[in-house]
Amino acid sequence: MEKINTLKMKGVTRRFGNTTALHDFHLEMSGGQFVTLLGPSGCGKSTALNCLAGLLDLSDGEILLNDRPIQDVAAEKRGFGMVFQNYALFPHLSVERNVGYGLELRRVPKAEREKRVRSALELVHLAEFGKRYPGQLSGGQQQRLAIARTVVLEPALLLLDEPLSNLDANLRNEMRIELKRIHSELNLTTVYVTHDQSEAMSLSDIVVVMRNGHIEQIGSPQEIYNQPKSPFVAHFMGYINRLPATILGKENGYWLIETANGTQLLGSSTNEETNWQPGQKVVALIRPDETIAEPQAETNRLIGHVQLVEYVGRAYESLVLLTGQGGTQLLAHSGRRQNSGDQIEISIDPDRLLLFSADETENIESTLMQSEPKVRVER
Numbered sequence: 001m002e003k004i005n006t007l008k009m010k011g012v013t014r015r016f017g018n019t020t021a022l023h024d025f026h027l028e029m030s031g032g033q034f035v036t037l038l039g040p041s042g043c044g045k046s047t048a049l050n051c052l053a054g055l056l057d058l059s060d061g062e063i064l065l066n067d068r069p070i071q072d073v074a075a076e077k078r079g080f081g082m083v084f085q086n087y088a089l090f091p092h093l094s095v096e097r098n099v100g101y102g103l104e105l106r107r108v109p110k111a112e113r114e115k116r117v118r119s120a121l122e123l124v125h126l127a128e129f130g131k132r133y134p135g136q137l138s139g140g141q142q143q144r145l146a147i148a149r150t151v152v153l154e155p156a157l158l159l160l161d162e163p164l165s166n167l168d169a170n171l172r173n174e175m176r177i178e179l180k181r182i183h184s185e186l187n188l189t190t191v192y193v194t195h196d197q198s199e200a201m202s203l204s205d206i207v208v209v210m211r212n213g214h215i216e217q218i219g220s221p222q223e224i225y226n227q228p229k230s231p232f233v234a235h236f237m238g239y240i241n242r243l244p245a246t247i248l249g250k251e252n253g254y255w256l257i258e259t260a261n262g263t264q265l266l267g268s269s270t271n272e273e274t275n276w277q278p279g280q281k282v283v284a285l286i287r288p289d290e291t292i293a294e295p296q297a298e299t300n301r302l303i304g305h306v307q308l309v310e311y312v313g314r315a316y317e318s319l320v321l322l323t324g325q326g327g328t329q330l331l332a333h334s335g336r337r338q339n340s341g342d343q344i345e346i347s348i349d350p351d352r353l354l355l356f357s358a359d360e361t362e363n364i365e366s367t368l369m370q371s372e373p374k375v376r377v378e379r
């Protein structure tokens with residue numbers, strides 16, 4: 001198999017009739033990287049993956065493997081391996097035969113085949129299960145078998161389409177760690193598709209956030225999480241609280257804003273070129289887990305009354321009706337259980353109070369069906 005030094009998708013577009021599932025998609029990765037395509041249902045993640053795999057023809061653009069175009073190379077000649085959501089295992093073949101099947105087709109001699117099957121099963125911790133059948137394995141074991149069956153062929157690129165979506169939450173977390181381990185042991189260039197932001201954050205070197213067939217932002221997990229460039233990315237990363245405000249000016253490198261009841265707060269823009277004038281309408285986006293209930297500091301405070309409290313493990317999440325803010329509610333985290341009706345003070349670090357212009361923040365929910373907050377936040 002040709003080793004990957006660089007893999008580039010340049011201007012890749014794929015149309016289905018009148019629908020453009022993928023539009024002018026640009027992605028560059030280097031050998032060994034773990035790249036995740038992240039976004040809500042229908043944003044074009046699988047289309048991008050299938051174009052890369054060769055399972056879909058491109059309507060436009062090119063794919064370059066080590067600077068050589070491969071968009072016209074048939075899927076089976078690209079030397080890539082794909083793991084599907086439903087695993088696609090052979091139920092009538094033993095675990096060993098499932099893993100060895102691709103090698104048999106390639107007429108790999110028996111001794112070498114057995115050696116490679118053994119080491120693939122060891123890699124996914126299924127060495128003792130070789131004689132079983134897929135039906136006798138748990139969901140997580142079946143998933144690991146699907147991975148072993150693909151990596152035994154030593155693909156240049158591993159493509160994974162929502163591989164954990166059929167597993168329950170505990171197994172998903174376990175398999176996430178397994179995937180990370182397998183990736184670092186093999187140093188195999190990987191493209192992973194998911195709509196789960198925490199999966200993307202924990203696994204990836206590069207995250208590509210997609211929306212409506214476009215790329216919204218590419219960056220490291222830290223960049224995407226801390227510096228979302230658009231309200232869509234911010235919302236997708238859990239910045240679900242919204243607080244309308246007006247720009248007053250700049251202070252100490254932050255933007256000074258005024259909310260509906262005249263409270264002044266400091267906040268940040270993730271876009272260095274932002275040049276707002278006083279009077280500009282903005283919306284502050286805040287993550288519930290980045291609020292500080294009952295703060296020590298005097299600055300950047302909001303006051304409200306607790307309406308609902310939910311235990312979310314390690315913290316309580318309170319729905320707070322802010323005082324004098326036109327009915328705006330905010331989800332806030334607190335180490336101590338609040339009671340319904342309690343007055344509560346909340347502060348937010350100015351670096352974690354992200355400002356976007358008000359017109360940018362319209363209509364983001366319609367494309368975010370899968371990441372709706374548990375409690376709807378009123379505007």
Ligand SMILES: Nc1ncnc2c1ncn2[C@@H]1O[C@H](COP(=O)(O)OP(=O)(O)OP(=O)(O)O)[C@@H](O)[C@H]1O
Pocket residue numbers: 016019020021039040041042043044045046047048195
């Ligand atoms: N074979 C097809 N024929 C027509 N439209 C298609 C086809 N495949 C995908 N689409 C459309 O292209 C868009 C992107 O689909 P795609 O499957 O790539 O999204 P996705 O982000 O992978 O979604 P999901 O997470 O639900 O799998 C959607 O609007 C979808 O309806």
